[in-house]
Amino acid sequence: MPTLRVKAAADTIPLTPLTKAELPGWLEGQPKPVAQWAAALGFKAEPGTTAALPGPDGGLGRVLAGVPAKDDLWALAGLPASLPPGDYRLDPEPDRATATRLTLGWVLGSYRFDRYRKSEKTLATLLWPKKADRGAxxxxxxxxxxxxxxxxxxxxxxxxxxxxxxxxxxxxxxxxxxxxxxxxxxxxxxxxxxxxxxxxxxxxxxxxxxxxxxxxxxxxxxxxxxxxxxxxxxxxxxxxxxxxxxxxxxxxxxxxxxxxxxxxxxxxxxxxxxxxxxxxxxxxxxxxxxxxxxxxxxxxxxxxxxxxxxxxxxxxxxxxxxxxxxxxxxxxxxxxxxxxxxxxxxxxxxxxxxxxxxxxxxxxxxxxxxxxxxxxxxxxxxxxxxxxxxxxxxxxxxxxxxxxxxxxxxxxxxxxxxxxxxxxxxxxxxxxxxxxxxxxxxxxxxxxxxxxxxxxxxx
Incomplete structure (x- = not known):
């Protein structure tokens, strides 16, 4: 099993899962440029889609991820392979049950059978959510x-x-x-x-x-x-x-x-x-x-x-x-x-x-x-x-x-x-x-x- 990162939040990229119903409310609480970027990218929080938002320094500042439901086991499972390599953290921090399910889906999405052929792709990693049941x-x-x-x-x-x-x-x-x-x-x-x-x-x-x-x-x-x-x-x-x-x-x-x-x-x-x-x-x-x-x-x-x-x-x-x-x-x-x-x-x-x-x-x-x-x-x-x-x-x-x-x-x-x-x-x-x-x-x-x-x- 890949080791999830344990790092300071400042060293990680915020990752925000959103359903289609939640997207408008979330955007209302953000600075205007954030909403403009999301609109320019055509992001509507469709399940399986993402939007990469720039940070103040021009680098990757945040990723929005469309999910079918906030606690869907497989909601983030495709992201380890599809996101740019780096360290991400869930923002905002979900409750214990949701954090556990999303983290499990992420880890299962990180599986590779590489006994006979090594993968050259570097996977994105996730900071352990504080409330996740790590043992489970x-x-x-x-x-x-x-x-x-x-x-x-x-x-x-x-x-x-x-x-x-x-x-x-x-x-x-x-x-x-x-x-x-x-x-x-x-x-x-x-x-x-x-x-x-x-x-x-x-x-x-x-x-x-x-x-x-x-x-x-x-x-x-x-x-x-x-x-x-x-x-x-x-x-x-x-x-x-x-x-x-x-x-x-x-x-x-x-x-x-x-x-x-x-x-x-x-x-x-x-x-x-x-x-x-x-x-x-x-x-x-x-x-x-x-x-x-x-x-x-x-x-x-x-x-x-x-x-x-x-x-x-x-x-x-x-x-x-x-x-x-x-x-x-x-x-x-x-x-x-x-x-x-x-x-x-x-x-x-x-x-x-x-x-x-x-x-x-x-x-x-x-x-x-x-x-x-x-x-x-x-x-x-x-x-x-x-x-x-x-x-x-x-x-x-x-x-x-x-x-x-x-x-x-x-x-x-x-x-x-x-x-x-x-x-x-x-x-x-x-x-x-x-x-x-x-x-x-x-x-x-x-x-x-x-x-x-x-x-x-x-x-």
């Missing part, structure tokens, strides 16, 4: 940067081993415990579905298990789908379908991002993070259509499609998570194209077996400008993944309700008494917007953290 900004920003960096990294440099290394680094930073079960040891430890999906790759599958916090605190467990690359297996994807499959570990990245926020805040929870990490590729020992796999829960699964692999690795992790009867269980997964067809790339599909949990998550999503949309766990659709030879089939029949049938499949591995939510996320921006560059993205992460903070409080 740093938690959300560093977690988002983590998610974006992991998702943006090509599969050649982020396989199951590298994902485990990233998880270990996060655990070490916060003195958490991280255990990793690798390769054939997954069979010994009874994670057969994780092993089956990942065994075809020379980069061995593994189960990443992070624990943090006091055992006396409520148990909060996060599960993330860690398919570091998905070829589709023997039911191979077309080349166009593989172009963004480095992002198929986006669920794992989200789980690690929420974990980072929880640990940074020191929330009084017993946190556990489970990430099954695999590559779904092809070799002589790849799992095959119509195979029947064992699972950790004891249910047998017939393979209707090897490209429906995410739910297979998640079912083992969810069964383990559920065995501890956590107070809250949430999984993230880039699970279905059907969710994207229904809701598009920006809106994660939310499924939950608890109406209060679903309502609270939706409310936090709205409050955090991190929206979710609930879809039903429609029980009559269970017949779509019935099998004649096993307890379940991993692929629904008929081509309908793919996101719902996938969620119902996962629900089969969670007890009815465990409050559980499943987020089917895209984890990707197909095109850039202010604060949301093209590439990997955290969706629903801030909403989930806000729910955990609200339910379990701070230490």
């Amino acid at each position: 900004v740093e938690r959300a920003a560093t977690a988002t940067y983590l998610v974006r960096d992991l998702v943006n990294t090509p599969a050649a440099d982020l396989g199951p081993g590298e994902l485990a290394a990233a998880a270990r680094a996060l655990a070490m930073e916060f003195e958490a415990r991280c255990k990793v079960i690798v390769g054939d040891d997954l069979l010994v430890a009874n994670y057969p579905a994780v092993h089956a999906v990942g065994r075809a790759s020379p980069r061995e599958p593994r189960l990443i298990d992070i624990t943090w916090g006091s055992k006396d605190h409520p148990k909060v467990t996060l599960v993330g789908k860690g398919v570091c690359f998905d070829s589709g297996g023997l039911d191979i994807k077309p080349s166009s379908g593989m172009l963004t499959m480095k992002k198929d570990m986006g669920g794992a990245a989200h789980a690690l991002g929420v974990a980072r926020m929880v640990m940074m805040a020191g929330l009084p929870v017993r946190l556990r993070v489970l990430v099954p990490a695999v590559e779904n590729v092809i070799s002589g020992n790849a799992f095959k259509p119509m195979d029947v796999l064992k699972t950790r829960k004891g249910l047998s699964v017939e393979i209707g499609n090897t490209d429906a692999e995410g739910r297979l690795i998640l079912c083992d992790a969810l069964a383990e998570a559920d065995s501890e009867k956590p107070a809250l269980l949430i999984d993230f997964a880039t699970l279905t194209g059907a969710a994207r067809v229904a809701l598009g790339p920006e809106l994660p599909a939310l499924f939950a077996n608890d109406d209060k949990l679903a309502a609270d998550l939706l409310a936090q999503g709205e409050a955090e400008t991190d929206p979710l949309w609930r879809l039903p766990l429609w029980q009559p659709y269970r017949k779509m993944f019935e099998s004649k030879v096993a307890d379940l089939n991993n692929a629904g029949t008929g081509g309908f309700a793919g996101a719902i049938t996938a969620a119902l499949f996962l629900e089969s591995f969670v007890s009815k008494t465990t409050p559980w939510a499943h987020l089917d996320v895209y984890a990707w921006n197909g095109s850039g917007k202010p604060g949301r560059p093209e590439g990997g993205e955290a969706l629903g992460m801030r909403a989930v953290y806000a729910l955990i903070e609200k339910r379990f409080g701070r230490g």
Whole structure:
């Protein structure tokens, strides 16, 4: 995360966000030349527009920024790249909530993925607003940067081993415990579905298990789908379908991002993070259509499609998570194209077996400008993944309700008494917007953290 400047106000350029409705009143209180300059520039405070006003010495004296609303998270997110390089300060100083949101948007707009190509552009920087909740900004920003960096990294440099290394680094930073079960040891430890999906790759599958916090605190467990690359297996994807499959570990990245926020805040929870990490590729020992796999829960699964692999690795992790009867269980997964067809790339599909949990998550999503949309766990659709030879089939029949049938499949591995939510996320921006560059993205992460903070409080 870029460091925001801490400087004397005299060394910074005033930045004034204004809505269209506020502009006339603000100009009335300014010297006449200011209004004349704004008029000459044609500035009408349209969202996303700016007006650079001269100072007494002829240099840049102030910038006016048109915003849709004073507290809009993304109102200033495009400015780090579009303003002339320099140090800016919000003037007038906004209230705490507004200052926090505007600052977070600015920092998210400063993100660059420069592992392979360094940007030559110098970004504008912002003086920390005095009233901003610096801890909240740093938690959300560093977690988002983590998610974006992991998702943006090509599969050649982020396989199951590298994902485990990233998880270990996060655990070490916060003195958490991280255990990793690798390769054939997954069979010994009874994670057969994780092993089956990942065994075809020379980069061995593994189960990443992070624990943090006091055992006396409520148990909060996060599960993330860690398919570091998905070829589709023997039911191979077309080349166009593989172009963004480095992002198929986006669920794992989200789980690690929420974990980072929880640990940074020191929330009084017993946190556990489970990430099954695999590559779904092809070799002589790849799992095959119509195979029947064992699972950790004891249910047998017939393979209707090897490209429906995410739910297979998640079912083992969810069964383990559920065995501890956590107070809250949430999984993230880039699970279905059907969710994207229904809701598009920006809106994660939310499924939950608890109406209060679903309502609270939706409310936090709205409050955090991190929206979710609930879809039903429609029980009559269970017949779509019935099998004649096993307890379940991993692929629904008929081509309908793919996101719902996938969620119902996962629900089969969670007890009815465990409050559980499943987020089917895209984890990707197909095109850039202010604060949301093209590439990997955290969706629903801030909403989930806000729910955990609200339910379990701070230490």
